[in-house]
Structure formats: structure tokens, C-alpha cells
Amino acid sequence: MSPISIRSLQAMKAGQEKFSVLTAYDATFAQLAADAGVEVLLVGDSLGNVIQGQDSTLPVTVEHMVYHTEAVARGNRRAKRPAFIMTDLPFMSYGTLEQGLESARKVMQAGAHMVKLEGDDWLIPLVESLGRQGVPVCVHLGLTPQSVNKFGGYRVQGREDDKAEAMLAHCIALEKAGTDLLLLECVPSALAARISAAVSIPVIGIGAGADTDAQVLVMHDMLGLNSGFTPKFVKNFLTDGRNVQQAFAAYVEEVKSGQFPAAEHGFSA
Ligand SMILES: Nc1nc(=O)c2c([nH]1)NC[C@@H]1CN(c3ccc(C(=O)N[C@@H](CCC(=O)O)C(=O)O)cc3)CN21
Ligand SMILES: CC(C)C(=O)C(=O)O
Numbered sequence: 001m002s003p004i005s006i007r008s009l010q011a012m013k014a015g016q017e018k019f020s021v022l023t024a025y026d027a028t029f030a031q032l033a034a035d036a037g038v039e040v041l042l043v044g045d046s047l048g049n050v051i052q053g054q055d056s057t058l059p060v061t062v063e064h065m066v067y068h069t070e071a072v073a074r075g076n077r078r079a080k081r082p083a084f085i086m087t088d089l090p091f092m093s094y095g096t097l098e099q100g101l102e103s104a105r106k107v108m109q110a111g112a113h114m115v116k117l118e119g120d121d122w123l124i125p126l127v128e129s130l131g132r133q134g135v136p137v138c139v140h141l142g143l144t145p146q147s148v149n150k151f152g153g154y155r156v157q158g159r160e161d162d163k164a165e166a167m168l169a170h171c172i173a174l175e176k177a178g179t180d181l182l183l184l185e186c187v188p189s190a191l192a193a194r195i196s197a198a199v200s201i202p203v204i205g206i207g208a209g210a211d212t213d214a215q216v217l218v219m220h221d222m223l224g225l226n227s228g229f230t231p232k233f234v235k236n237f238l239t240d241g242r243n244v245q246q247a248f249a250a251y252v253e254e255v256k257s258g259q260f261p262a263a264e265h266g267f268s269a
């Protein structure tokens with residue numbers, strides 16, 4: 001089978017077929033997830049939390065992202081049907097156009113197929129510039145963990161009417177600027193549904209309800225490996241006597257069928 005491309009993901013949205021995204025940080029799990037049918041492997045800066053033991057994603061550097069992207073790309077290459085690899089640009093590595101282009105160059109040369117940036121319409125010049133250089137971009141809105149200190153904690157975003165309207169307008173402007181994918185984290189399910197219907201690019205959700213075009217989870221969380229606090233949007237798939245491969249396959253199947261996420265995994269306005 002040919003590897004998943006940005007065009008396959010767009011075709012899935014057009015055909016109303018849900019796709020699944022899972023974080024991966026190493027070669028072994030990357031290959032397993034791709035072989036279970038996960039379409040997109042996200043080399044997330046959540047590696048700060050789950051790999052490094054940090055309290056936030058802020059200490060993660062471009063060099064860390066390069067190291068893990070290289071490992072994921074090697075494992076993905078061995079998969080029967082390679083997935084699409086998306087890598088987070090970490091905290092303060094894309095504040096200027098020049099910095100953003102240089103950080104993107106490093107992770108793309110490490111094996112990413114796409115970069116993900118946290119922000120909103122302020123990212124438009126960088127999205128346009130990356131597009132001209134041939135770099136697909138996902139913009140992550142809503143609860144953007146790199147802004148935890150500005151938010152004063154990990155809180156649902158877009159609950160107030162004016163904030164919801166602004167998020168929708170930013171998403172439409174980002175699509176117009178050439179953004180290839182959107183990711184909404186911890187936003188009310190009804191707002192995520194409105195945004196997904198308003199744009200023609202695929203929208204990935206986490207804590208954003210069932211009506212986005214795709215779902216993402218942190219791998220450790222969906223294997224029940226989180227220490228202590230579990231966010232509301234997490235579901236453990238390593239249950240019912242499943243092994244890790246079967247847990248990945250169950251996640252893919254439940255996203256595809258719409259069984260995951262259930263109402264209890266989402267937030268109301
Ligand atoms: N293991 C792991 N899983 C993640 O999903 C994740 C990370 N790490 N690290 C980076 C960020 C941080 N994330 C978080 C962290 C906490 C909440 C949280 O406290 N959520 C509350 C909602 C609070 C509210 O109602 O406003 C919850 O109950 O889920 C959400 C996302 C998501 N990302
Ligand atoms: C939680 C997802 C969306 C992410 O950005 C990450 O894993 O870093």
C-alpha cells in the first residue's frame with residue numbers, strides 16, 4: 001500500500017471517513033501504530049511530559065523533536081502501510097518567520113511530512129511562507145499547552161461567545177492562508193462541530209467531541225499509562241485482555257465507527 005499523504009486525509013474528509021492520529025515518539029511504537037491502521041503519527045511535544053518527565057511541554061527543544069522524529073520515521077518505514085508523520089514545533093521555536101522556517105527545516109529533514117504549530121491568525125505569514133517552501137502545516141488551536149502560563153492552567157477554551165466566534169474566524173482565515181489541517185484541543189463539542197463544517201480542510205480533535213474529522217490521543221494515555229490525573233477526553237483502550245497491538249486497532253476501529261469519543265469525553269459550552 002502507498003503511504004498516507006495529505007491528499008488521502010483530505011479525501012477522507014470529503015468522503016466523511018474518520019481517521020485516527022496517535023502520538024509516537026520511538027520506532028517500535030511508530031511501526032505498531034502504523035500497522036494497526038493509524039493514519040497520522042504525531043511526534044508531539046507531549047514527549048516532554050510522557051518521555052522526559054517534565055511538568056509541561058515548555059522545556060522541549062527542536063533538537064529533542066528531531067531525535068524523536070528520526071526514530072519514528074525509521075519505525076514507520078518498516079510498517080506495511082507507512083503513516084503520515086506530523087511533528088510539533090516546540091515552545092518559542094517559531095516566534096519569528098526566520099525561526100519558524102529554520103525549525104521546520106530541521107524536523108522535515110529528520111523525516112516529518114508536516115509540522116504543527118500552536119496559535120491562531122498570527123501564524124498566517126508563517127503558514128504562507130512554509131507553504132511556498134513545500135511544507136504542509138497543521139495549526140493547533142483551543143487549549144494550546146505551550147501557553148499554559150498565559151492561560152493560568154489547562155482550561156477549556158472557546159466557551160464565551162466572543163471567543164468562540166473569534167476561533168471560528170481564525171480557522172476560516174487559516175484555511176484561506178493555505179493551512180492543511182487544523183487541530184482543536186479542549187473546546188466545546190458544538191463549537192468544534194461548527195468549525196469542522198465551516199472549513200474544507202480536515203479538523204483533528206482532542207476533547208473536542210465526535211464531530212471533528214479525526215481524533216488524536218497521547219499514546220501513553222490511551223494505553224492507561226498516565227500517572228495520576230487523567231483528562232476527561234482520555235479513554236483507556238488497553239482493556240478486555242487486549243495486547244498493545246489490539247489496543248491500537250481498537251482505537252482505530254472506534255474512531256472509524258464513531259464509537260470514540262462518547263459524549264462523556266467532550267466538553268459543553
Ligand atoms: N499525557 C499527556 N496527555 C495529554 O493529553 C497532554 C500532555 N500529556 N501534555 C501536553 C498537553 C497537556 N494537556 C492537558 C492537560 C490537562 C488538561 C485538563 O486539565 N483538562 C481538564 C479540563 C479543565 C476544564 O474543564 O477547563 C479535564 O478535566 O480534562 C487538558 C489537557 C494535553 N496534553
Ligand atoms: C496532545 C496533542 C494534540 C499534542 O499536541 C501533543 O501530543 O503534543
Ligand SMILES: [Mg+2]
Binds near residue numbers: 044045046057
Ligand atoms: Mg503538542
